[in-house]
């Protein structure tokens with residue numbers, strides 16, 4: 001039995017860096033040494049217990065946005081790799097139609113089996129993607145959130161020369177603005193909550209960054225809700241033109257509802273999409289885009305901590321002042337005692 005050290009949520013509100021046994025799956029697996037792990041709002045929900053219990057198994061090592069170096073004697077030894085987090089069954093109807101994000105019996109790294117905030121992780125060999133030499137560790141740990149966004153955009157398929165509004169100013173909203181450029185829109189604007197995010201919105205490619213919904217016209221071909229609150233869903237629906245589309249990307253929390261004016265949707269001839277997680281195809285496509293230097297999402301990283309500083313990293317994710325994008329944990333640094 002291999003012993004590792006990992007950042008484990010034993011149960012809601014009980015998190016610590018502990019020594020534990022390596023979590024190894026049943027199939028053909030490969031060992032990877034994680035190099036960087038991105039944290040996100042979902043990790044906070046795992047820590048607090050706010051996450052829908054259907055999607056999580058405690059105790060769990062955190063870390064679903066990551067990349068690392070392959071260990072062992074195989075051909076990938078020493079290669080920087082990213083690893084799909086969703087482990088589909090490949091046999092159910094959803095998997096057979098390519099919708100692996102809807103697999104009926106999937107496992108997921110960082111949710112139902114141990115994540116990568118650890119000294120070592122074992123992963124299914126078939127889900128490992130080698131990264132090009134030009135790809136940095138910081139870029140690699142952004143593939144997972146980029147895949148979530150890319151899958152959603154592919155579903156809403158923004159047309160060339162469309163105008164797009166992104167509601168939200170967190171990492172997913174910023175990555176949505178960045179990846180939208182692949183679809184050649186005429187204009188990307190963002191509507192956020194915090195003025196401090198202005199410079200990040202500009203780096204993401206937003207032409208205008210608003211914080212007051214009253215300043216934003218109802219004129220967009222596509223509005224992407226990436227803030228994950230009932231109020232911002234209502235705002236998103238109120239800013240789309242007739243015949244336009246609304247894409248819901250943000251999770252608002254179990255049980256949250258939003259009032260919907262039915263006639264606004266019918267008379268407005270609106271299309272409303274949700275998008276859950278990412279398919280295996282979307283993940284592979286993001287890896288290709290990054291390996292070809294067609295995307296450069298690293299602008300979104302604003303805070304870096306060594307793994308020994310994991311408590312500060314989580315506090316920063318909860319309460320940072322000023323501009324805040326992605327918070328990452330680096331595993332090069334010495335590990336906590």
Ligand SMILES: [Zn+2]
Pocket residue numbers: 039040041042043064065145
């Ligand atoms: Zn995440």
Ligand SMILES: [Zn+2]
Pocket residue numbers: 088089090091092093094095096102103104105106
């Ligand atoms: Zn399946």
